[in-house]
Amino acid sequence: MVLSGYEALFFWIFALAAIFAGLLTVMARNAVHSALFLISSLVSVAALFVLAGAEFIAGVQILVYVGGVMVLFLFVIMLVNVSAEESGKEEIFNNQRQVTASLIFCFLLVGGVLYAVSDGYRGLLKMHPQAEATVGEQSDAKQTTGPQNATGTSQITKDTERIGSSLYRYASLPFEIASILLLVAIIGSVMLARTLRQEASADDVDPDSLQELVASDPQLATLKAQSVLEPRSE
Amino acid sequence: MNMLNCFIPALAFLFQEADSSRVALMKKAALNPDLSKFLVIGALLFIIGVAGVLTRRNIIVIFMSIELILNAANLNFVAFSRYLQASGNVNALAGQLFTVFVIVVAAAEAAIGLGIVIALYRNKETIWVDEIDLLKW
Numbered sequence: 001m002v003l004s005g006y007e008a009l010f011f012w013i014f015a016l017a018a019i020f021a022g023l024l025t026v027m028a029r030n031a032v033h034s035a036l037f038l039i040s041s042l043v044s045v046a047a048l049f050v051l052a053g054a055e056f057i058a059g060v061q062i063l064v065y066v067g068g069v070m071v072l073f074l075f076v077i078m079l080v081n082v083s084a085e086e087s088g089k090e091e092i093f094n095n096q097r098q099v100t101a102s103l104i105f106c107f108l109l110v111g112g113v114l115y116a117v118s119d120g121y122r123g124l125l126k127m128h129p130q131a132e133a134t135v136g137e138q139s140d141a142k143q144t145t146g147p148q149n150a151t152g153t154s155q156i157t158k159d160t161e162r163i164g165s166s167l168y169r170y171a172s173l174p175f176e177i178a179s180i181l182l183l184v185a186i187i188g189s190v191m192l193a194r195t196l197r198q199e200a201s202a203d204d205v206d207p208d209s210l211q212e213l214v215a216s217d218p219q220l221a222t223l224k225a226q227s228v229l230e231p232r233s234e
Numbered sequence: 235m236n237m238l239n240c241f242i243p244a245l246a247f248l249f250q251e252a253d254s255s256r257v258a259l260m261k262k263a264a265l266n267p268d269l270s271k272f273l274v275i276g277a278l279l280f281i282i283g284v285a286g287v288l289t290r291r292n293i294i295v296i297f298m299s300i301e302l303i304l305n306a307a308n309l310n311f312v313a314f315s316r317y318l319q320a321s322g323n324v325n326a327l328a329g330q331l332f333t334v335f336v337i338v339v340a341a342a343e344a345a346i347g348l349g350i351v352i353a354l355y356r357n358k359e360t361i362w363v364d365e366i367d368l369l370k371w
Contacts, residue, residue, distance in 0.1 A: 002266045011267045015275045021246070022279050022302050026286035031294050038298045045305050057308070057333050064337050068299065069344045073276045076348045077294055080355040093289045096365060102288030106281050113277040119272050146259065167334065178338045185342035192349030195356070207314040 003051060011051050018044035029092055031077045039070050056160040279306035290364045293354070297347050304340045308333045323347030 003011050003013035021041035028034040042065045093099055167175060242318075249280025279302055286299030355361055 002268045004266050005333055008265055008267050011271070012264075017276065018283070022282040025298055025302065026282055026290065026295070034292075034295050034298055038301065040277075041302065042305060045269050048272070048275070048309060049312050052312045053335070054312045054315065054330050057312055057330055059333065060337055061308075064341055065301070065305075069338065069341055072344060072348055073298065075293065076351055079352065080294070081360055092291060092295075094291055099289050102285050106285050106289065109277070109281050109284065113274065115279075117273055117277075163327060163330055163334075167331055170325075170328075171331050171335075174335060178335055181342050182338060183343045189345040189349035192346070193352045222284070234293055 007051055011048065014044045014047040014051070017041075018048065032074065035070060035073050035077060038073075039066050042066055042070070053159065056163050264304065269313055273310060276306045276309040276313065279303075279309065291364055293361045293363050293366075294348075296363065297351075300347075301340060301344070301355055304336055307337055311336070332366045 018041050019136075021037045024037040025034050025041060028037055042061060045062040046058040049055075049061060085172060283299045283302035283306060287296050287301065290296050291340065311329040311333045313329075315326055315333075318329070319324035351361065354366065358366055360366065
């Protein structure tokens with residue numbers, strides 16, 4: 001796979017956009033700004049997916065990540081919004097020791113990645129010497145002489161079709177497991193995000209018997225009201 | 235902004251190979267990005283995400299950095315899938331299939347994690363991770 005011409009130009013544009021948006025995600029002071037920079041980073045990576053010939057994945061990335069997950073993030077940021085004047089003066093990074101430790105770790109990772117890419121890629125080229133040399137002509141030939149559909153079906157739908165068929169042919173069991181995982185995640189997040197009042201009403205056996213119990217014991221009633229209705233203060 | 239200064243040695247290290255004899259080679263490589271460029275971009279996104287997870291105090295930004303890490307892994311999967319398609323491998327779409335599952339797991343992780351954040355905020359009234367130290371002794 002070798003990109004050339006306008007593909008190379010767009011590759012560098014979107015790669016730089018993804019990396020700088022990622023950097024700003026980590027360094028932005030306001031969490032909402034972080035979320036917006038992360039959205040632009042995800043969109044840039046989706047464009048890189050398109051350049052790599054994975055149109056379906058790019059669409060899923062934009063629909064699921066940008067349309068679903070990031071909206072959820074923005075909702076939660078608004079919900080737990082620490083007052084705006086506090087975010088102006090609070091330190092956003094952890095203490096100095098942790099920052100230096102993470103920087104050392106990052107430099108080690110950068111060194112390892114550079115070594116692996118420069119040396120390991122040469123080994124990969126030795127394994128598949130024809131992949132780099134002939135891909136340009138191959139993809140061009142595929143585009144010109146490929147079977148043309150009467151309805152003008154493009155490469156995009158073909159890619160989606162191939163992913164769909166191989167998803168159900170080779171990965172149908174993981175597909176079902178993923179759906180169960182999503183179901184569990186829905187139930188789990190609903191259980192986790194309940195308020196104390198909702199938790200009490202779900203845990204208590206029967207509202208009628210509870211009322212009888214409370215009526216018979218006034219001390220219990222005040223205790224119950226304090227523990228359930230008021231937010232816990234330590 | 236002192237983090238920005240710390241990246242300058244990394245940039246110097248990145249470009250130390252560019253002595254005069256190899257500049258033309260590197261220019262040619264930059265004009266024709268191949269698999270290794272995708273991998274480098276993915277690795278840089280991964281490193282940025284790791285730095286965010288390790289350094290930030292806001293737990294929501296830590297979650298966003300985790301999304302960045304998963305996205306870097308997705309980029310590698312897709313790049314390798316394209317590489318194997320070019321070399322005529324039979325099972326070349328496995329990378330894209332795996333990316334679909336990674337996105338599913340990321341969505342589930344975000345839902346559960348943000349539920350935990352809401353429950354935590356309701357009990358502790360804070361989202362700074364260094365103030366949530368119940369298990370620390």
